[in-house]
Amino acid sequence: MTIPLQAIAFFVLAPIVLADNVIPSIIGADGLEFTQVEFAQDVLRLSGAGVRIAIFDDGLDIRHPNFGRCIAVKTPEPPVCRVVAGWSAFPGGLLIAGSEDAHGTHVAGIAAGAFPDKLFDDQNLPFKYQRGVAYQGLIGAYKILATSDEDETNSLRDAVDVAVRDKMHIINLSLGTNTWVPVEADAQGIQKAAAAGILMAAAAGNEGQEAGLQSVIHPSWDPNVFSVAMLANTVTAGAAVVLSDSVTFNGSSTNRLVANQRADTAATICYPRCNSLGLPLPLVYSEYDSSDYHLTLGTGGGSGDGTSTKVKPPPDGFVLVVRVPDDADLDNMPSDAMDLMSQVYELGPKLILFAVPAADASTYSDVDNYPLINGTLPVLFFVGQQAEGLVAAAQAGLLLTNISNVLIDIDADVAMQYSPISTRGPDINLRMKPDIAAPGFQIYSSTPFKQYQTWTGTSMATPYLSGVLALWRESKRGIEPPGGWIAAAMTALKNTARPFAYRSPANSSELMWPPAFVGAGVVQAAAAVTACVRIAPTELLLRSGAATQTATFTITNECLRGARTFRLAHNPAFALNMAQDYFGKSFDRFNADAVAPASVRLSRTVVSVGPGASATVTATITLSPALRSAPYIYSGYFILTPRQRQNLTQGLRSGNVQLSLPYQGCSRDYSDPAQVPLVVQDLPKTLAAKSGAICLGFVDDTKDVITCDNDVTDPGVVRVSLKELQDAKNGKGLGFLLALARPVQELVVEIYSASDNTTIIGTASYGPCAKTLRGELSYLPSYSALNDFSDTSAYDACTGVFRGRYTPAGTEDEAVLRVGGQYTFQLLLRAPVAAADSARVGGRQQDEGGVLRVPMRGVLQITGS
Secondary structure, eight states: OEEEGGGGGTTOOOOOOOOTTOOOOSBSOOOTTTTOHHHHHHTSOOOOTTOEEEEEESOOOTTSGGGTOOSSOOOOOTTSOOEEEEEESSTTTTOOOSTTTTHHHHHHHHHHOOOOSOOBOTTSOBOTTBSOTTTTOEEEEEEOSOOTTSOOOOOHHHHHHHHHHTTOSEEEEOOOBSOSSOOHHHHHHHHHHHHTTOEEEEEOOSOHHHHOSSOOOBTTTSTTSEEEEEEEOSEEEEEEEEEEEEEEETTEEEEEEEESEEEEOHHHHTTTSOOTTOSOEEEEEEEEOTTTOOEEEEOSSTTSSSOSOOOOOOTTOOEEEEEOOTTSOGGGGGGTOHHHHHHHHHHOOSEEEEEETTSOTTOOOOGGGHHHHOSSSOEEEEEHHHHHHHHHHHHTTOEEEEEEEEEEEOOTTTTTSBOTTSOOOOOTTOOOOSOEEEEEESEEEEETTTEEEEEOSHHHHHHHHHHHHHHHHHHTTTOOOTTOHHHHHHHHHHHHOBOOEEEOSSOEEEEEOOHHHHTTOBOOHHHHHHOOEEEESSSEEOOTTOSEEEEEEEEEEOOSSSOEEEEEEEEEBOOEEGGGGGGTOSSOTTOTTSSOOOEEEESOSEEEEOTTOEEEEEEEEEOOHHHHTTTEEEEEEEEEEEOSOOOHHHHHHHTOOOEEEEEEEESSOTTOTTTSOSBOSSOOHHHHTTTTBEEEEEEETTTTEEEESSOSSSOOEEEEEHHHHHOTTSSEEEEEEEOBSSOBSEEEEEEEETTEEEEEEEEEEEOOBOOOOTTOOEEETTBSOSSSOOTTTTTBSSSOOBOSEEEETTOSOOEEOOTTOEEEEEEEEEOOOOGGGOSEETTEEOOOOOEEEEEOBSEEEEEOO
16 A cells, blocks of 8 residues: 555545656665666675675664574574674674664664564565665664763774675674764774775765754765765655544544554554454553653543543553654653653553644654654654544543554655755765765665664765665676776776656756765666776866866776767756855755756767777866856756667666766855855854853853854853863863855964964864854864853864963974963854865965965953962
């Protein structure tokens, strides 16, 4: 049974309607017009067999049926245990014992889960393609992420050492930090894996809406790693519940309601083939206070608000309906909700139904809700009008009589489109990141204790890509391609990825989503395997600030026989205004065509290449006046369409497939702060009044806020003892408030005597630095958000703290601010240089950007106590 998402409002059953050659699936396979995994699995007979996929994460429940019900890590004996290697950076080892060790189990299921526990439709037939991408792949479980009861550790390098020893072929990294200065051991680990020829896929990040452009996280921005952006899936796994009588709400009457998200245990995954819950069961209404999570039970009737009568739940089993208050944020429930869940578990329901009337039909609980819904109890989520109907049913004392499984069609303007939370590129030097895009929205996969849940994030898109890499590597039969595994995989997957046009509920366009959002486009699993023509380079990086320039690329035919002929076309993407990105206006989502794209003239529009031969194409790119009016990242794709008349299936069989080549540039000189601003202009008044001030900050980790002890609108003289300033444990430190419009290559704190602002005393250097989060000020050099930061380093600025130490002018020594001294400060910001501009110009290496000097307001006085 399939239900369009928009039909959930009144539960109108209808067949799923998608583009031709798109196959709805819970996970693993979507048709020729989406990821081509279905073709790779069924026609090319690829399953990941023999390929070793290392999951670097928070652990893995090796006992889960998805991986063969392993008792211990062992040599594989298909179809039993497929977890062939394991290692933990923590004393507790690999055993999954707590509720928070869930992320890695979900990730591994997407990449390589077998999914023996199927969801069945009303005809007792399993939904198609309930299996991981590389569903016969071998798994390595490497626990490198700490959970709440473990100390953080830097273990990526150590894990890589073990993974190399274990002969892993692929490493999945659904993790990362927002920094341009990675921990040395992490960087070494990535380089060691690359040297061993291990393919790596890493999450681009989930801060797209908060961080904007140029915020891809490490290690995904490393050139040896596939940075993976997230797309919406075509369907999500839902559930329909049948009531003992109809309920009327908003003018509609029905006895069937639809949950748009589920967390299954064995008790629910077997429906409709079983009745393990013992249905019918009475619905018991409850609600909680969003301030203290106190749960109150209520009967139907009474005042109708469910709080009038305290009742005891039925002793013979019941279904608990929990109404989520309108002022509660569903996605943020877990941080304070464990007390709520302890109350729920104490009541002992057989099933929990969350009702969220304030949410619309497109709202889903995110990955962080796992601690909330983990345990022995299954959970279904109802939103919007479906939640209102559920509340009415519970207050009326109705029974839940049956459960059926449904696939819910993701809205046509969302399905197979870029997800706004996916973090955006390019990198600090305008290299293309992310590299590629894969489904990651509402992916149904395994969680510990034989459970299955739907989660969303680039953490889910990344194992999808890792699974595709496993299929590609399996197709090579262990023979390393010329140039090595990483270069060959980058070429195969990026050459064959499919760019796609911008579409959203607000607007549609013929312009493409840009590489800064989706890399080379949607991964095409089958085309990556069968294509025998390649394009070099895999991306064109253009010189910044050039009104007109030329770039060349080469097409090489590596097919065993026959010439290949292509029609060449230019598909521009919409432009991104770097100066407006801080305000969330890098492009107009209601009119993506607002800025005229670059025009392109190709030296040839038809290319025919014989076996073993190459052809070179030159593109002349000319910027439009609109692009030159502001600092834009402009981009697009050169599309190579086979001229031979074959349908898509025939083309995939013969390797005669569409290819593409992304290009990207900056309309202004990227290294010049005067042309591409480093500091946000025209800040809102409240932020402008604080910007440029020194801040004696106090970091309160319990509230995730930074407060300034001094008045930052009029700093005056700020007094602090040297002992306080140097004590890293007291939470205090000196910061400088500024809004960075883009990443900075280097931040230099220049120190002056308050009595002489012309003679520099010394400097302290940091960087590179991350840009400021939207609507915030950076607390430099520590955090890229003054009022909202994460102590997990997700929002680090320059990975440094100013504690009064500096290098005196003209020396290489180290000194400390003097007790009794008064000091003023200036910040020197150095712009990064675009990768395409890092070339010899006039006999010198053009590798240093221009500088901007910003005086700070306020005087720091060092006291002795």
